[in-house]
Amino acid sequence: MLREGLHYLAGHQGMRRLAATNPVARKLASRFVAGETLAEALGAIQQTNRLGMRASLDHLGENVTSREEAAEAADGYCQAFDAIAANSLDANISCKLTHLGLDLGVDVAEELTRTVAEAAARNGNFLRLDMEGSAYTERTVSMTKSIFDATRSVGTVIQAYLYRSADDIRDLNGRGIRVRLVKGAYLEPASVAYPNKADVDASYRRLADALLADGTFPAFATHDIALIEYVKDRARSLGRGPEDFEFQMLYGVRRDLQRRLRAEGYGMRLYIPYGTQWYPYLMRRLAERPANLLFIMGNVAREAGTARRSGTG
Numbered sequence: 001m002l003r004e005g006l007h008y009l010a011g012h013q014g015m016r017r018l019a020a021t022n023p024v025a026r027k028l029a030s031r032f033v034a035g036e037t038l039a040e041a042l043g044a045i046q047q048t049n050r051l052g053m054r055a056s057l058d059h060l061g062e063n064v065t066s067r068e069e070a071a072e073a074a075d076g077y078c079q080a081f082d083a084i085a086a087n088s089l090d091a092n093i094s095c096k097l098t099h100l101g102l103d104l105g106v107d108v109a110e111e112l113t114r115t116v117a118e119a120a121a122r123n124g125n126f127l128r129l130d131m132e133g134s135a136y137t138e139r140t141v142s143m144t145k146s147i148f149d150a151t152r153s154v155g156t157v158i159q160a161y162l163y164r165s166a167d168d169i170r171d172l173n174g175r176g177i178r179v180r181l182v183k184g185a186y187l188e189p190a191s192v193a194y195p196n197k198a199d200v201d202a203s204y205r206r207l208a209d210a211l212l213a214d215g216t217f218p219a220f221a222t223h224d225i226a227l228i229e230y231v232k233d234r235a236r237s238l239g240r241g242p243e244d245f246e247f248q249m250l251y252g253v254r255r256d257l258q259r260r261l262r263a264e265g266y267g268m269r270l271y272i273p274y275g276t277q278w279y280p281y282l283m284r285r286l287a288e289r290p291a292n293l294l295f296i297m298g299n300v301a302r303e304a305g306t307a308r309r310s311g312t313g
Contacts, residue, residue, distance in 0.1 A: 031252045033060070033278045038080060041274035044251065045084075045091045053258065053268040055091035056128060056248065057084070060275035061099040067108060070101030074112040077127075078119040085123040092126040094271065097140055106139060113154075114147055121153040126178070131157040133186040134193065141168055148177050157221075159184035160204035161193040169207055173214040180219040180248060181207055205230055212238050212245065219269065221248040223257065232266075242266045 034044035038059075045055040057080055064070050077095055084091050095116065101108035113129070120127040129144050131137065137159075144156040155178030158165050162184065172179050183200050184193065194200045204222070208231050211218035220231050228247065235245065246267030249258050262268045273281055 032250065032282060034251060034272050034274045036274065036276050038083060041272060042083060042087060044272050045089050048270050049090050052262050053270055055270050055272045056094045057091050058094045058271060058273040060273050060277040060281050062096045063098045063103055064101060067101060067104060070104065070108060070112055073099045074116050077116045081119045081123045081125055092128060094128040094130050096130045096132055097143065098132060102136065102139060110143055113143060114150060117147050117151040117153050121151045127154045128180060129154060129156045131159055134162060134188050144177060145175060155179060157182055160207055161188065161200045163192060165207055169210050173210065176216045178216050179211060180221050181211060182221045201227065209234060212240050218245045219248045223249055223254045
């Protein structure tokens with residue numbers, strides 16, 4: 001019920017407006033979001049690179065309602081690719097197609113996404129098309145294939161909880177398209193997605209097998225230690241070295257595990273979001289693991305108490 005409530009709050013416009021000016025909400029968001037500006041995000045990437053880890057930059061935003069908003073988002077992504085190159089950073093970019101106008105029509109989104117993908121190619125970089133709710137899955141996979149054929153500079157994300165994912169990975173592997181494998185963060189009906197965690201985990205393992213056997217530099221995005229160990233063991237059994245794939249984790253989550261895997265020689269890429277539209281992202285992160293809410297609120301309370309005692313609050 002808590003997960004369902006957090007997903008509901010993610011789309012609640014009134015709560016979004018309230019959160020934007022609430023210091024506690026902004027403190028919660030700072031755990032997972034690098035800042036509101038590109039400059040802040042670039043600073044977070046620099047810190048990440050200094051730790052020997054790569055980054056995937058995400059300018060938060062989704063479900064834009066005008067072509068002007070979508071074009072502005074596309075221009076921002078192109079500028080970000082230029083800034084990554086200018087600062088010699090080890091980072092690519094992830095984006096949601098609804099941020100680039102998918103709700104306005106496939107033609108709008110494909111035109112703008114192709115522009116961003118061309119900026120990626122021009123800078124010798126890579127654009128990851130994030131996966132959203134199941135209503136967008138088919139269009140996202142189709143657009144990934146179309147733009148890959150034109151630019152060779154895009155990949156996408158596949159969600160283990162969707163029944164269709166094995167067929168999608170088989171198709172994408174055959175085309176040489178890079179895949180990030182995730183469990184899935186949206187609230188989906190049992191008609192399209194596995195409702196039980198055990199089934200999602202089993203699907204993740206099967207899909208990881210397929211990616212390690214036939215994928216092109218797959219990325220395994222999870223904080224689940226059991227799944228991480230499974231990927232490591234399976235890679236060894238297939239003769240895949242650490243240079244053949246990477247793990248990905250969220251900015252601000254399991255920093256200890258991030259550093260441990262990097263110390264073991266595995267590639268680690270942090271998903272670093274930034275921007276003013278942080279509220280829906282925060283709610284989905286909390287819904288994925290509601291224990292994060294108690295953990296972060298505990299940290300906020302402790303820091304507030306320290307500030308009061310020191311007279312700096």
